[in-house]
Amino acid sequence: MSGRRRVLWLAKGLGRGGAEQLLLNCARHADTDRYEIEVAYVLPHKDALVPALEAAGVRVHCLGGPPGALWPLRLRRLLADRRYDLVHSHMPIPAVAARLAAFGRRAPRLVHTEHNIWERYRTATRWANALTYRRNDAVIAVSHAVAATIGRRRPEGDWVTVVHHGPDLAGAPAGAAARAAARAELGLPQDAVVVGTVGNLTAKKDQATLLAAFERVRRDHPSAALVLIGSGPLEAELKARAGEGVVFAGSRSDVPALLPGLDVFTLSSRQEGLPVALMEAMTSGLPSVVTRVGGMPEVLDDGEQGLLVPPGAPAALAAALGRLAGDAPLRARLGAAAGERARTFDTAGAQQTIEQVYDRVLAR
Structure with a gap:
């Protein structure tokens, strides 16, 4: 792989939840010499982390807004305009939209991070996820317990990678x-x-x-x-x-x-x-x-x-x-x-592992 690759991280919202915080932590440790990271999110009212992401040098796109049902079309337009090499989705509904929107000669590669066990999802979400899941070029699971619920979806070799993310508490007060x-x-x-x-x-x-x-x-x-x-x-x-x-x-x-x-x-x-x-x-x-x-x-x-x-x-x-x-x-x-x-939690190491997944997918 040569040159700087453009990657879109796709999330449902950018509030203060754990999954969203992981995006900010990873953004602070991304290899910006090799990857140009951008973020898109669906829910306009969940935007608490937008300023911190922008301060980290990440361009942020809001797909929501009236009429809200049009956000998948806005995602398709964003993919066409920005010509991403890879889309990394978080949460199942945005992931399903990305899998359906990413088609054509210049379609980006697809990586998905699974944050939850499948049993948590509502029936309709679980079915939509399952029907499109094989479009993922790779899957990252946040724990072995999560990986166990998705491994059967496509059991080939290195398709699923477990990454234990860590918090980024450098400079946090103590004592x-x-x-x-x-x-x-x-x-x-x-x-x-x-x-x-x-x-x-x-x-x-x-x-x-x-x-x-x-x-x-x-x-x-x-x-x-x-x-x-x-x-x-x-x-x-x-x-x-x-x-x-x-x-x-x-x-x-x-x-x-x-x-x-x-x-x-x-x-x-x-x-x-x-x-x-x-x-x-x-x-x-x-x-x-x-x-x-x-x-x-x-x-x-x-x-x-x-x-x-x-x-x-x-x-x-x-x-x-x-x-x-x-x-x-x-x-x-x-x-x-x-x-x-x-001390074994390593945010920088987690992001390096994620980028190794990107390297592998983009080299195919």
């Missing part, structure tokens, strides 16, 4: 001053045991189970606090369920600065690929209590960097959270081990 500042920002007592979670307020993340578990934790640890960072369609319902000691912090752009204010990180998810939030928490040296789903057991060993519990089990989640809430030495040991494990 006692950062802890005090984070707690002051969140309105938390300096001496309370604080459990925190980061994620969209959706059924998939199952914060309802977390709230039920935390209510049990408060019986033995009445001064404990729970912080939910994120927003979503279930926010009003979850706020109505929440008891004492629960703080809804909303969607935040400063999550790395807030993590030092926590003592324990948790995810009550029913489904996951490999959440960026967990890797950020581990990088920040936090012990975690997370459900045994998706790729989380691939980066966190039960009893070593944190504790694993079954999904949808408030009693088990409460027991694990209560165990850490009442044992500061255990929190310190697991947090130190989490920080050590996080």
